[in-house]
Amino acid sequence: MKESHEGVKFLIVAIEYFTNWVEVEQVATISAERVKQFYWKKIICCFGLPGVIISELANKIILQGLRRRLEEAKGRWAQELPQVLWSYHTTPHSTTQETPFRLTFGTDTPNRNW
Template identity: 30%
Template sequence: MDILGPFPLAKGQLKFLLVAIDYFTKRIEACPLAKITTKNVQRFTWRNIIYRFGISHTLSTTQEPPYRLTYGADAMIPVEVGETSHRRQVFNSKQNTQELAADLDLVDELRDEAQIHEEACKLRASRRYNTRVRPRSFRVGDLVWRLLGEARKDTSDGKLAPTWGGPFRVTEDLENGAYRLEELSGKPIPRTWNATHLKFCSHLCSHLCEHLCSHLEKIHGVS
């Protein structure tokens, strides 16, 4: 969860953005706010996260609570000591000792099963990701955007700094996904760049860039 802003004032004096990100599923929940207060953050958490998705009692990747995987038994929360729960009402010391011994005997199998669930979840996630991955290739003359690393970003823009720079023109295809680039003015870009760090410039953007380049060439030619 993070707080972005302040931004220019919007309707209702809104100038902050409260954002929660699930980095596993890439799901984003966001809410504009006029003020950042404890009450507003709590309301956002309950309405946008807990009421909609609930509170997970087990890890979805392992199907078991972390406490059980570590100690071989379910945890008892402090509130169950003061407020009698069902399992305390039906508690039997002798039966509990027998079941605890059985749980400890099976804890290795439980951990192995949890690991299988986790690996299966990773495999499903990788398959789902790979089905959406399309190999990219560029031709000489194509206009592309280049991914900006942290060192190349303009720190004055903070988190709103653009992540892509350019556009640049592809000047040479070195195969194996490597390319040489140049600026639209013709200045070569040092070193080669992999296709994973490049993306196509849209047709409209390409047309505008080409028009701008030709216009600049005419100006320099006249001068």
């Protein structure tokens, strides 16, 4: 990603492969400590300890979709990330025919038409 107006350059991304749920954190620099904090705050504290963690560059299809949407925002991509994630989490996926939100939480979003 290009550097945002806020100085953010990188995304730390975690994807739950069954539900396609995505958690993302924006960072200016990447370090082992930042990744550890991300997993503690965004994964373990919210969803519990994963049975398996696979470390890789991430699912390219998911990241391509996120990147395409965020690049349209140009230097404002860091500000647009929450809206992009909401859209991703509440849109049915072709592989599951369900939204990641429903598969993760067992219910539809409270009001999809906010």
